[in-house]
Amino acid sequence: MDFTHCEFPSTVSIDTFKAYFNLTDVKLPKVGDKSVDTIQIPSEDQEDQANQAKSLRHLVLDAIVENWSELPLYRQLGRREDRNYLLSHLDTQLPLQLLSAHIREDFFWQRCYGQRWRSAPLQARGRERPWINIYMERHVQEFIENMPTGDYEQEGNVQVVLDICAAYINQLEISFLQPAPPTTDANDHIPLDYLLSNLPDLRQLRLSYSTKTVGCNYQMGCNQLTVRDILHLTKGLSQCHELRKFCLHNTKLMPYQLRFLAHSLDKGCHHLTEMSLLHCAVGDAGIRCFLETCGKESFGTLTVLDLTNNKITEEGAYILSRTLRQVPLQKLVLRLNPIQSDGAAAIFNTLQVMPIKELDLGTCGITETITKLFMMLICQHTTLLEIDLSNNSLGEDFGKHLIKIISCNKVLERLDLRNTGLSLDMRRKFQDFLIKNVDRKKHEALKQKQRDKFKAMMQL
Numbered sequence: 001m002d003f004t005h006c007e008f009p010s011t012v013s014i015d016t017f018k019a020y021f022n023l024t025d026v027k028l029p030k031v032g033d034k035s036v037d038t039i040q041i042p043s044e045d046q047e048d049q050a051n052q053a054k055s056l057r058h059l060v061l062d063a064i065v066e067n068w069s070e071l072p073l074y075r076q077l078g079r080r081e082d083r084n085y086l087l088s089h090l091d092t093q094l095p096l097q098l099l100s101a102h103i104r105e106d107f108f109w110q111r112c113y114g115q116r117w118r119s120a121p122l123q124a125r126g127r128e129r130p131w132i133n134i135y136m137e138r139h140v141q142e143f144i145e146n147m148p149t150g151d152y153e154q155e156g157n158v159q160v161v162l163d164i165c166a167a168y169i170n171q172l173e174i175s176f177l178q179p180a181p182p183t184t185d186a187n188d189h190i191p192l193d194y195l196l197s198n199l200p201d202l203r204q205l206r207l208s209y210s211t212k213t214v215g216c217n218y219q220m221g222c223n224q225l226t227v228r229d230i231l232h233l234t235k236g237l238s239q240c241h242e243l244r245k246f247c248l249h250n251t252k253l254m255p256y257q258l259r260f261l262a263h264s265l266d267k268g269c270h271h272l273t274e275m276s277l278l279h280c281a282v283g284d285a286g287i288r289c290f291l292e293t294c295g296k297e298s299f300g301t302l303t304v305l306d307l308t309n310n311k312i313t314e315e316g317a318y319i320l321s322r323t324l325r326q327v328p329l330q331k332l333v334l335r336l337n338p339i340q341s342d343g344a345a346a347i348f349n350t351l352q353v354m355p356i357k358e359l360d361l362g363t364c365g366i367t368e369t370i371t372k373l374f375m376m377l378i379c380q381h382t383t384l385l386e387i388d389l390s391n392n393s394l395g396e397d398f399g400k401h402l403i404k405i406i407s408c409n410k411v412l413e414r415l416d417l418r419n420t421g422l423s424l425d426m427r428r429k430f431q432d433f434l435i436k437n438v439d440r441k442k443h444e445a446l447k448q449k450q451r452d453k454f455k456a457m458m459q460l
Contacts, residue, residue: 018044034098054079059453065089074102092116096139097164106131109438113138131171136168139381141175144190152190162198171204176212183261184251187219196236204245207233223252230257237261238268247306251279258282262293272299276306291323302327309336317343321350331358335388340365348373351381358386362416366392371401379408386414394420406433 054062061082064073068090077083087105092112099112109131117138143161152158177189189209196202225233237243246265248305253261265272282290287310305327312320317339324332334347344366351359366389377384399422406412413434417427 025429035207052460057082061085062089065091069094069098072098072102087111100164100168102130104130104132109135123375124453130168130412132379133168133170136165137171137173140165140169144174144192144195146178147190148178149184149188149190154191156196158195162195166198166200169199170201172199172202173206175208176210177208179211179219182219186226186228187222187224188226191228191232193232193236195241196233199240201242202240203242205240205243206245206247206249207251208249209251225251225253225257230260232347234264238264241268242271243269244271245274245276247276247278248280249276251280253277253280253282253286255283255285258286258290259293262290262298262381266294266298271301273301274304274306275299275302276304276308277310278306279309281327282307282310282312282316282357284313284319286310287312287316287319291319292439293452294323294327299327303330305331306333312337312339314340314343318346321346324350325353328356329356331360332356333358333360334364335360335362336364338365341367341369344370345373348377350382351377355383357383360388361392362388363391366394368393368395368398370394371398374398375401375405378412379400379405381409382411384412386416387412388416389420390416390418392420394422396421396423396426398422403429406430410437410440413441 064071064077065086068086072085074086077086080286083105087103087108088111090108092099092108092115103109104118113131115137116135140161148159152354180187180189192207209229211223237246240451246269248261265275280286284410305324307320312334317334317337332347339347339361344361344364347359347361348370371394394417398415398420403426415434417430
């Protein structure tokens with residue numbers, strides 16, 4: 001059986017192929033990811049294979065591949081084998097607009113991604129993530145990151161990219177932006193308002209205005225967010241009505257900019273569930289401006305808030321705690337913020353009335369003075385699954401009090417107390433209690449599943 005022309009379905013895995021065919025009786029292809037090199041073909045067979053003329057059918061298919069840019073035939077090919085042959089041999093460097101208009105097959109777009117970004121690891125896609133979406137998202141990311149500010153043309157190059165890619169963009173990550181030329185007075189980056197406004201299915205956005213390679217364009221302030229930048233960004237965000245996850249990182253934010261940001265997210269992103277401002281030097285003033293702009297019904301769907309490393313002190317933690325009562329948060333991260341024990345106390349008091357599941361207060365300058373409030377939280381809270389208090393000066397007395405009452409908590413699954421002054425032996429005892437909680441939950445879930453199955457059988 002001759003499979004050298006890749007006529008078996010491209011969606012079939014190699015393991016499945018091996019299960020149904022004897023590898024000693026078939027000739028396998030050597031095309032991209034579908035090649036199998038486990039069979040050593042004798043030299044005589046190789047010579048015969050090299051001298052063997054192609055069939056008329058394969059000559060026709062080769063002609064279609066060579067002239068595909070002038071006559072893009074794909075759906076017109078009735079046989080699945082012919083389509084597989086075309087997908088395996090078609091040039092991935094053809095115009096993107098032409099390829100996307102005729103081909104949707106996952107195998108082909110995975111091949112395009114692997115050949116274009118050979119050094120980049122293939123991204124996890126999941127069942128609901130077609131490879132054409134992943135390719136287009138990476139293409140738009142590269143287009144934005146490498147565009148000099150002087151080359152930006154809203155009705156020109158930007159519109160061309162949007163016409164091709166906009167329908168496939170669900171997630172967008174922009175790791176850096178090019179700085180403005182040193183000849184300009186302002187340090188403005190390329191405007192993102194038009195681009196974001198024309199991505200109707202955008203659900204995740206991760207963005208940074210930092211600059212990785214400035215070269216001769218370096219000037220003071222090229223990494224900062226300007227007035228024009230924040231106005232364009234907020235204008236675009238107000239049109240991202242399907243946005244679920246928003247992350248702005250490694251970009252210094254001024255208080256007035258946070259006011260604009262809060263207004264745009266509250267106005268346009270009604271389904272926002274995760275918001276992350278990482279390493280943005282927000283400070284207490286920024287937290288105040290952001291929350292003052294929000295109303296009582298703002299961010300009613302927000303479940304994750306990450307404010308890692310933002311110079312928030314106990315004052316900012318207190319301001320934050322008063323607003324969090326109205327937000328259905330399930331995860332709160334204040335890592336690397338010097339909120340100290342007073343700020344942690346305000347957060348603990350607020351958590352008593354919240355359905356939160358994960359709390360991260362690592363490296364926050366917390367001391368053993370928080371012991372009493374933390375013991376109350378452990379005893380009374382019924383939804384907390386994970387707590388991180390690592391890199392805080394808690395001491396052995398904190399551990400001795402905790403070891404007495406931790407058995408009262410039947411919910412907690414993870415407690416990180418590394419570098420807190422507790423001995424390794426004490427931390428192992430805590431871990432034993434947490435393992436029991438996990439095992440108990442698994443056993444209860446199994447019993448509930450059996451009860452549900454029995455009820456379903458009785459109803460039949």
